[in-house]
Amino acid sequence: MPALDGKIVIVTGAGSGIGRASALALGAAGASVVVADIDAAGGEETVSLLHDGGALASFVKTDVTDAGDVERMVEHAVATYGQLDAAHNNAGILGGNSVLTDVDDDEWRRVLELNLTSVYLCMKHEIRAMLAAGSPGAIVNTASFSGLVGVPFASAYVASKHGVVGLTKAAAIEYGRKGIRVNAVCPGTVRTEMMQQRLAASPKMEDALRNVSPMRRLAEANEVADAVVWLCSDAASFVNGHALPVDGGAVAQ
Numbered sequence: 001m002p003a004l005d006g007k008i009v010i011v012t013g014a015g016s017g018i019g020r021a022s023a024l025a026l027g028a029a030g031a032s033v034v035v036a037d038i039d040a041a042g043g044e045e046t047v048s049l050l051h052d053g054g055a056l057a058s059f060v061k062t063d064v065t066d067a068g069d070v071e072r073m074v075e076h077a078v079a080t081y082g083q084l085d086a087a088h089n090n091a092g093i094l095g096g097n098s099v100l101t102d103v104d105d106d107e108w109r110r111v112l113e114l115n116l117t118s119v120y121l122c123m124k125h126e127i128r129a130m131l132a133a134g135s136p137g138a139i140v141n142t143a144s145f146s147g148l149v150g151v152p153f154a155s156a157y158v159a160s161k162h163g164v165v166g167l168t169k170a171a172a173i174e175y176g177r178k179g180i181r182v183n184a185v186c187p188g189t190v191r192t193e194m195m196q197q198r199l200a201a202s203p204k205m206e207d208a209l210r211n212v213s214p215m216r217r218l219a220e221a222n223e224v225a226d227a228v229v230w231l232c233s234d235a236a237s238f239v240n241g242h243a244l245p246v247d248g249g250a251v252a253q
Contacts, residue, residue: 002233005030008081009232010073012064012122013091015042017192018142020049021221022088022228027055029229034077036062037091056081064091064118074125084129086232089122090142094194095157108156115160116167123171127180136179138232141168142224143184145247161186165243172241181240183231188212188247190219213248 009026013019015037023033027050035050035057037043043059050057058080062073077084095111096103119141130137146154147161165184172182189195189209195218199206210216227246230236245251 002230002235003030004086004229004233007031007085007232008034008077008083009085010034010036010077010087010122010126012036012062012073012087012089012118013142014046015039016046017194018187018190018221018224019088019090020046021225022090023057024049024053025222025225025229026086026088026232027053027057029233030055031086031232032056032081034073034080035059036064036073038063064089064122065113067121070118070121071125073122074129078129083133083135084126084137085135086138086140087122087126088140088142088228088232089119089126091118092142092160094198095154095160097153099153100155103156111156112160112163115157116163119164119167123167123182127171127175130180131175131178137181138236139171139180139182140228140231141182141184143168143186143243145186145188145245145250147184148186148243148245148251168243169241176240181231181236183236183239183241184243185224185227185231186243186245186247186251187224188219188245188250190221190224192221213250214253215248217248219246219248 009031011023014023014035047057047059063069092115143164144161146158147165168184
């Protein structure tokens with residue numbers, strides 16, 4: 001595993017799923033982790049797991065759609081640990097399951113706000129902190145394979161994740177010369193708590209989702225987390241502006 005000894009990393013949506021797996025993997029690689037989530041119980045549990053593994057960690061309750069909350073999250077990282085070296089902007093939701101003309105307007109706004117606007121807000125304050133420190137930084141945004149291809153019955157989610165990929169590339173160009181790398185991971189279907197709830201409601205869905213990937217299975221959260229650790233580390237020191245599929249080959253077909 002790439003080393004992140006001494007690095008300070010923020011992970012949003014770290015109370016469960018990919019975010020928790022990422023936080024634990026970053027801690028195992030030597031980073032001190034700021035766990036951010038709107039779910040205080042889940043976030044505190046992640047911190048406890050990090051402490052059990054010997055990592056330094058703290059929790060900040062954060063609504064990533066609230067600019068003030070996001071600013072306080074970054075201020076906490078700097079005040080507590082002295083700097084900010086990396087971030088995994090992961091918080092988001094799946095959205096509904098309907099054709100575009102049936103999408104509720106409020107749902108559209110909620111998905112875009114949680115999946116895309118939140119990434120903008122996080123990067124805005126994270127990059128400011130990294131620039132103020134004058135040291136290299138790395139940001140990884142969670143997009144999706146749905147941010148690389150079209151997927152039916154998920155127009156709001158697909159639009160939001162395409163937006164994350166575009167925002168990632170724009171920021172990579174703007175700040176690469178200042179030593180800040182910005183990349184995205186694009187997971188396929190991942191077996192998280194949120195996905196398990198959806199699968200339980202539609203037992204036939206899992207078979208359909210398995211067939212999306214040539215590997216004929218769902219990903220585990222730690223498989224995405226390992227990609228995040230690599231992108232945050234010096235092992236990926238010349239990787240910038242990349243949207244990395246972690247999808248078992250789904251978009252390669």
